[in-house]
Amino acid sequence: MAARAPETAVAVDRKKAPARGAPRKRPGSAGRENDAARVRRRFEQLLDAGLTIHQEHALPAVLQRIVDAAREVVGARYAALGVFDERGDALQEFVTSGVTPEDARRIGALPSGRGLLGLVIRERRPVRTANIRRHAASVGLPPHHPPMTTFLGVPIALRDRVFGNLYLTEKEGGGPFTVDDETIAVLLASQAAAAIDNARLHQEGRELLGQVQAMHRQRDLFFAMMNHELRNALTGVFGWAERLVRKRPGDPAQAAREVFEGAERTITLLNNFLDLTRLDAGKLRPVWRDVQVRTAVARAVAGLIPAAEPKQVSIEEQYVQEPHELRTDPMRLEQILVNLVSNAVRHSPPGRAVVIRVQGNANDTAFEVHDQGPGVPEDLREKIFEPFERFDPLSGTGSGLGLPLSRRLAEILGGRLSVETLGGATVFRLVLPLEPPADV
Numbered sequence: 001m002a003a004r005a006p007e008t009a010v011a012v013d014r015k016k017a018p019a020r021g022a023p024r025k026r027p028g029s030a031g032r033e034n035d036a037a038r039v040r041r042r043f044e045q046l047l048d049a050g051l052t053i054h055q056e057h058a059l060p061a062v063l064q065r066i067v068d069a070a071r072e073v074v075g076a077r078y079a080a081l082g083v084f085d086e087r088g089d090a091l092q093e094f095v096t097s098g099v100t101p102e103d104a105r106r107i108g109a110l111p112s113g114r115g116l117l118g119l120v121i122r123e124r125r126p127v128r129t130a131n132i133r134r135h136a137a138s139v140g141l142p143p144h145h146p147p148m149t150t151f152l153g154v155p156i157a158l159r160d161r162v163f164g165n166l167y168l169t170e171k172e173g174g175g176p177f178t179v180d181d182e183t184i185a186v187l188l189a190s191q192a193a194a195a196i197d198n199a200r201l202h203q204e205g206r207e208l209l210g211q212v213q214a215m216h217r218q219r220d221l222f223f224a225m226m227n228h229e230l231r232n233a234l235t236g237v238f239g240w241a242e243r244l245v246r247k248r249p250g251d252p253a254q255a256a257r258e259v260f261e262g263a264e265r266t267i268t269l270l271n272n273f274l275d276l277t278r279l280d281a282g283k284l285r286p287v288w289r290d291v292q293v294r295t296a297v298a299r300a301v302a303g304l305i306p307a308a309e310p311k312q313v314s315i316e317e318q319y320v321q322e323p324h325e326l327r328t329d330p331m332r333l334e335q336i337l338v339n340l341v342s343n344a345v346r347h348s349p350p351g352r353a354v355v356i357r358v359q360g361n362a363n364d365t366a367f368e369v370h371d372q373g374p375g376v377p378e379d380l381r382e383k384i385f386e387p388f389e390r391f392d393p394l395s396g397t398g399s400g401l402g403l404p405l406s407r408r409l410a411e412i413l414g415g416r417l418s419v420e421t422l423g424g425a426t427v428f429r430l431v432l433p434l435e436p437p438a439d440v
Contacts, residue, residue: 058199058203059196059199059200059203060095062195062196062199063081063083063093063095063196064095064097066081066095066166066188066192066195066196067079067080067081067095067096067097067166068097069188070097070166070168070185070188070192071097071098071168073184073188074152074168074177074181074184074185074188075171075172075173075181076098076152076168076169076170076171076172076177077098077169077170077171077172078096078097078098078099078146078148078168078169078170079096079097079098079166079167079168079169080094080095080096080097080099080166080167081094081095081096081156081164081165081166081167081192082094082117082121082164082165082167083095083163083164083196084121084162084163084164099146103146107142107145115137115138115139115140116129116132116135116137116138116151116153117153117165117167118137119137119153120153120154120155120165120167121165124155124157124162125155126152126153126154126155126182126185126186127151127152127153127154128151128152128153128176128177128181128182129150129151129176130149130150130176130177131149131150132148132149132150132151132169133149135151148169148170149169149170150169150170150171150175150176150177151167151168151169151177152167152168152169152171152177152181152182152185153165153166153167153168154166154182154185154186154189155189156189156190156192156193156196157189157190157193158190158193158194158196158197161193161197163192163193163196163197164196166185166188166189166192168181168185230266230269230270234262234266237258237259237262237263237266240255240256240258240259240262241255241259243255244256244259268402269401272401272402272405273401275335275405275409276387276401276404276405276408279405279408279409279412284412285412286328286329286332286412286413286436287329287331288327288328288329288436289327289328289329289330290325290326290327291325291326291327291328291330291333292325293324293325293326293358293360293365294317294319296326296330296333296334296337297317297337297356297358297367298317299334300334300337300338300341301315301317301341301356303338304338304341304342304345307342307345307346308345308354311345311348311350312350312351313345313348313350313351313352313353313354314352314353314354315341315345315353315354315356316353316354316355316356317355317356317358318355318356318357318358319358319359320357320358320359321359321360321361322360324360324361324362324365324434325434326365326432326434327434327435327436328413328432328436329413332409332412332413333413333432335405335406335409336406336409336410336417336430337356337367337369337430339402339403339405339406340367340369340406340428340430341354341356341369342402343369343371343402343403343428344369344370344371344373344426344428345371347371347373347374347426348371348372348373349372349373352371352372353372354369354370354371355368355369355370355371356368356369356370357369357370362434363433363434364415364431364432364433364434365431365432365434366429366430366431367429367430367431367432368427368428368429368430369427369428369430370422370425370426370427371425371426372424372425372426373426375421375424375426376419376421376426381418381419381420384403384419385403385404385407385417386404387401387404403417406430410430410431410432413432413436414432414433414436414437415430415431415432415433416430416431417429417430417431
């Protein structure tokens with residue numbers, strides 16, 4: 001018989017021995033699996049937060065979503081987001097998460113950028129501490145502020161531009177913020193920077209679109225009013241000219257005068273329109289000359305006497321002190337004065353006087369045109385310097401282009417044009433410097 005093999009000396013515990021082919025678990029593998037699952041979950045939260053943030057376009061909603069997402073992903077009790085002003089050296093907005101509206105009201109004004117918040121602003125790098133009160137940069141919390149110990153702050157930056165900072169306090173579970181927390185916060189801050197940039201660009205785009213639409217509406221109104229004014233002027237010219245040509249009953253002298261005045265209004269309207277167009281295009285440049293003030297005023301008044309006499313309106317000149325010689329554009333100065341005085345004549349009651357009061361000093365010369373008309377209501381004193389606005393919209397007189405053009409001309413001459421009411425009189429005040437502006 002064949003000899004039997006001897007029994008092995010080592011006993012095998014079959015309850016503890018793994019089955020053949022089964023994987024062996026190494027010490028600590030369960031903990032590593034839990035860590036991997038936790039990291040995976042946090043990055044999934046980070047991805048979800050980024051998608052949520054980029055769904056918003058309105059800046060306030062974007063900021064609130066960012067700060068809410070940061071508090072949830074990092075695992076903090078409180079979070080805040082400070083956004084800089086245009087200069088980038090002070091907080092313009094401060095959005096919080098985890099703080100009740102009542103607590104926010106009790107805390108009061110926005111942070112001034114001192115302490116740890118100011119450190120993040122100045123350093124533009126992450127700041128993390130286990131105890132706010134023990135940090136060298138800490139200045140303490142304001143009254144009525146919720147108690148806070150742990151702190152994590154990161155800048156919100158895109159390329160070379162810093163939009164603000166993200167702050168998190170009171171780590172959930174009571175421990176300090178970790179390196180992983182800081183990494184998550186930095187990644188979230190980079191997404192936040194892109195979202196803030198997009199929101200601002202979106203807002204700017206909407207504002208630009210609104211401006212373009214307003215310009216289109218203004219352009220349509222402008223040309224509609226131009227057509228209306230030209231049609232009215234030419235209709236009168238045509239009617240009176242037809243009466244002259246067909247020798248219909250009536251005063252030929254009156255008909256001739258109406259034709260002349262209608263044609264003059266049409267030419268003035270077209271000239272004003274062309275000048276405004278050239279001003280808008282930047283193509284109107286002053287021609288600087290030495291101008292005698294008295295001569296300039298006299299030239300403007302001479303052409304308006306025929307319009308004033310039928311209304312028995314007198315035009316008076318007053319010189320408070322002998323005005324200095326100006327170096328300005330004589331044609332544009334006369335154009336402004338004619339517009340102001342003709343408006344005054346048009347709105348003066350019969351038998352009253354229009355007064356041109358001139359006062360010079362060492363720096364400039366002021367031309368004031370006074371009339372006793374109905375006056376300009378305070379809420380219209382700026383609107384009448386817009387095209388086609390009138391003193392009295394129901395009067396049907398005037399094109400509504402003279403005053404806007406006059407103010408623009410005053411500005412390119414280095415001066416200013418305003419209107420006010422003094423003692424019941426309407427006063428238009430033109431102030432021009434004695435010398436051309438330095439930037440011309």
